[in-house]
Amino acid sequence: MKFPRHLTPSGPQGSELLARERQQATFNPTDLSYFLYGKEHLERQSRLLALIEHDPVFDKSKRYYSSREERLRHALGKEKRLVELMMEHRWAYTDISVAEYLIDESGPFTLHRAMFIPTLQGQCDEQQRRKFLDRALNYEIIGCYAQTELGHGSNVQGIETTATYLPETREFELHSPTLTASKWWIGSLGIAATHAVVVARLITQGRDYGPHTFVVPIRSLDDHRPLPGITVGDVGPKFGVNTIDNGYLLFDHYRIPHDHMLAKYARVTPEGGEYVKPPNAKLGYGTMIYVRASIVRGVGLYLARAATIATRYAAVRRQFADEQGAGAGEMQVINYTTLQHRLFPAIAQAYALLITGQWMMQMYEEFTQRLQDGNLEMLADIHASSSGLKSLTSNIAIAGTETCRRACGGHGFSAFSGLTTFYADVLPNVTWEGDNYILTQQTTRYLLKTFRSVV
Amino acid sequence: MKFPRHLTPSGPQGSELLARERQQATFNPTDLSYFLYGKEHLERQSRLLALIEHDPVFDKSKRYYSSREERLRHALGKEKRLVELMMEHRWAYTDISVAEYLIDESGPFTLHRAMFIPTLQGQCDEQQRRKFLDRALNYEIIGCYAQTELGHGSNVQGIETTATYLPETREFELHSPTLTASKWWIGSLGIAATHAVVVARLITQGRDYGPHTFVVPIRSLDDHRPLPGITVGDVGPKFGVNTIDNGYLLFDHYRIPHDHMLAKYARVTPEGGEYVKPPNAKLGYGTMIYVRASIVRGVGLYLARAATIATRYAAVRRQFADEQGAGAGEMQVINYTTLQHRLFPAIAQAYALLITGQWMMQMYEEFTQRLQDGNLEMLADIHASSSGLKSLTSNIAIAGTETCRRACGGHGFSAFSGLTTFYADVLPNVTWEGDNYILTQQTTRYLLKTFRSVV
Incomplete structure (x- = not known):
């Protein structure tokens, strides 16, 4: 069945009405755009738009028709292409965020960029920057920021996940003692992440020092399967942002090496497990x-x-x-x-x-x-x-x-x-x-x- | 991967907390339910719930996972089963509406029941009741109420669709002169309806009498295809109520017999096309x-x-x-x-x-x-x-x-x-x-x- 394409709206046409309204403007819209966004930003936006607007992987026409699974699959394809473009054109951080704005749909790598990398930048010591941050920036590892738990949101001090230091093997043992301890709502965790920055209660020398941050491998870099001791998955459909893979994560006595505790501020001495507190608790x-x-x-x-x-x-x-x-x-x-x-x-x-x-x-x-x-x-x-x-x-x-x-x-x-x-x-x-x-x-x-x- | 089912939330458990809160109630919840809904209604609800809750066609578990097309297909299956139950158990009107409430998802027949049938009940003359209403009540025809147009919502007097009376053949000719005249947003029209109550400007003896209602066949009762002269389809995905098939409808000089104008109040004489106005314009x-x-x-x-x-x-x-x-x-x-x-x-x-x-x-x-x-x-x-x-x-x-x-x-x-x-x-x-x-x-x-x- 063909839609009767010869028909037009009853007059005057929308384009005429808009043109008439615009003629009445008492200011120059270009000047206003420069004031709001800056000329440099707008030029960057045009340059990036030209690069992505005709790429079929960024096609927006099927968004409203697909199931969540189809949308997530499509979003992963977009993330892959975005990383390729990023590397091919040596994009700066600003280029990436402008491109993401133009694509206008968050994806499974959004929290890798928005939370995982910034946390590593803020809390890695020098050695950890090479070990984690550089690989994250190259997309060799994909990460997320796992703080919220099923039973703990606003009250971060109440989280239940523990990271107990074992000086004999120089490891931390991560554990989820209850259902409410499950990490929950963590963006990029559901399907994408290979690693997580996990906020867990640091326990060393028998004492609980409250929430601290750890870098935790959760999926195999070979076949992307969850590592032994890890339970991980997607928390399911939501009101919006359904192309983000908000996930859950549980640990069953899961061990990570000593150098996986982010150590720029607080740290634990490897030998005895002595706690060295940060210069300022709010850093x-x-x-x-x-x-x-x-x-x-x-x-x-x-x-x-x-x-x-x-x-x-x-x-x-x-x-x-x-x-x-x-x-x-x-x-x-x-x-x-x-x-x-x-x-x-x-x-x-x-x-x-x-x-x-x-x-x-x-x-x-x-x-x-x-x-x-x-x-x-x-x-x-x-x-x-x-x-x-x-x-x-x-x-x-x-x-x-x-x-x-x-x-x-x-x-x-x-x-x-x-x-x-x-x-x-x-x-x-x-x-x-x-x-x-x-x-x-x-x-x-x-x-x-x-x-x-x-x- | 198995979710660790041995875990429970950190105590006290939700069930204990709820039981404790409920014990503190200063009133009897059953009395309050009777006051709000009436005992008869609640018993009806229990009876109907028992009938539908285990029927797989009413399964609610996939709602959040399906594409709109899958959801519409599933919703059509539910409508069919609902009609079967209705006939099998000789449901009263109230039974149907309670069952719909329990199913808790509008469907392609919702507007058939909510608008098409009530309009026929209100505006058919005796002959039309037999011709249209009885068949609608038996689901021999499925209808919708087509008033809103692409360009006309609040101002019903401004609708553009015309119904011009042709005394020589005793027919009305329905026509959509512009794009803005397209009927739009009409629930049950997108995929389900065989008929529509169409609100169109009545034109007879060269004079425009403004909006009046007509029963219009739009899809074949044999193969459900749009009839010649009809353009019809679904307006696409929406914020909510996506299992309703809101549709659009255009007429290309489409003719219907004289007795398809709903004639309980206003009517047109068959021979000369003289307009007989209703006793009260607001009926x-x-x-x-x-x-x-x-x-x-x-x-x-x-x-x-x-x-x-x-x-x-x-x-x-x-x-x-x-x-x-x-x-x-x-x-x-x-x-x-x-x-x-x-x-x-x-x-x-x-x-x-x-x-x-x-x-x-x-x-x-x-x-x-x-x-x-x-x-x-x-x-x-x-x-x-x-x-x-x-x-x-x-x-x-x-x-x-x-x-x-x-x-x-x-x-x-x-x-x-x-x-x-x-x-x-x-x-x-x-x-x-x-x-x-x-x-x-x-x-x-x-x-x-x-x-x-x-x-």
Whole structure:
């Protein structure tokens, strides 16, 4: 059956309406783009887009039709091709993240890049950098960051997985004593990871020193099967981000060598198993601060795209007679104050979030600069700022994305609007990397403390 | 790889915690169930559950894993079995709706039951009841209600599909003059329907009388292919309700006999094509009022289930040390005021919505009773009440369902929580059967008018 292609929408056509609206702009859109993203970034984006847009492996047309298994399979193919392009063109870190943004679908290597590598960069000693980080950067090993457990999310101090030091063999024995100790929700773990940074309670000389980080091989580098003593798999389908393989992981008295404990800050002496504590207990927070700072920018990009789609649609969609208008046509819905009242704040919020995101990343860069000189001054402030802003901006972006979706009426419910995927994919930001309710309380506590110290 | 089944959660076990919470109830849950649903309804539900729960065609275990095509295929199988059970056990209308609630997944026949049959019941003359309604009730024909067009939702008066009366052959010619005239979003149309109630502009004696309803055969009863002159298909994947086959429909000068115009109220004389107007222009609103009244009750059931899941989870989930507690265990999250503050209003709202839903259905029954005696007194009031309550209750239910989902933290993002499906399936209620923003304005207008007439 052929769709009757000779038909057009009743006039005026959408393209005319959009052109008319755009002519009324009081600013130069290119200038605004440069202000928001920078010329260098936009040129980089164009260059990368030209490279990937016609590659069939990055085809987006089947996303809404496939089962989760098909989508994961396709996502693995994309990851492979992305690594090839990366190596072929010697991409910088920024190139990779821009390419990922253009592909616009997280994959089984997303957390390898977003959490595994940054943790290794932050917490490896010199020897470990060669042993783990260099191989991770070359994709010889694929990793994930395994902190959350089935029964333990917000309260990291409550995790149950143990890493007991055995000085006689100079090994740590990892163990999951209960079901609630299962590592759970770990992105890139379900099917992709060969290694995991595991957060486990360090036990040495009979004493429990609480959560510390270990690099743990979990799947064979020969045939990718789980290693003996490891139980690993995918936690199943989710509301969104279904091309990420969030996984679970359990250890049955599983041993790793002494040098697999990340030792830049805290460590255990190989011979006697004596605990050497870190200069500052909060130094391990670096990865989390980085991830939260990235979320601030990331959620702004979701809202900006949602607002763009909804605004264009509102200019094209017409409904009810235009009583002030000349002709007998219907009114563009963008002219209704009831719609403006909903849509325009979302546009304003998108700008606010993008600019806040820039500011947050600048603050993070300044923090890491100073950290290299051993200066920890900014730690409390950046921890509170990134936590509070992660919570605030993700709440704003999610509510705004849904406002934009509803502003598109019925067509906003179609997967083809793009808005349903935005919503489902931006939504976990209220929960992951610190539940918003908890983070807001932490920031409040910091602000009250600061207030008391000043007054 | 085997999951280590000997492991249990760290104690106390969820079942113990739930039992302890339940022991503290100050009321009898059975009494409350009777109050909310009625004993008759609950017994009916148990009887029907026993009949369907072990039937493999109603298996729910693959819902989250299948592609949309697989899900639609499975949903068609369920519809077929449901019709068989219906006929075998001579189910009453209430039995069917309870069975559908238990199956908890809309299907390709949902709109046949929810819109096609009620419209025929409301708008057929005696002859048409035999010709269309009886066959629809026997599933000899499957129908849908085709009002919304690609370019026309809230403004029903703006629809473009025409039905021009041709007295020489005593036929109506249906035509879609533009792309925006395509019927769009019509549930049960994508793959299932053989017939459609089509809302089209009646044109007779050269005059346009605006939207009227026609019964239109669209697919062959022999091989289910679209009939010549018909373009029909599925509009594609959506945020939720993906087992409903929302479809599109276009007519190319497609003719139907004179007696296919639903003629209980308005009609056209066969010979000259003279228009006979209905006694009251609003009589055709009956179906819409019924559907909106059903939504009020339906959304309450979504929220009630979401609140139940979240409350049970909050009793079982423990996080952070219990500082007031005796042992060293973590605190049940239901004991945190920050969680109670979110969850308890959702529970209260669920009760409010269920009771409002009962009241709304009673009002609707009273209205239809009086209508049979030609009494239209309640029309304006029930129109305003059902519109306003549809908007209010769907907004409350959607926000509450999401509150419950977030209260489950990360596990609320898993499809296995059930909450993600509830959210995606309850969400279209803000848009369909009248966009909430429009409905609220209509109700406001009615209230202001009433106020002015009283003061």
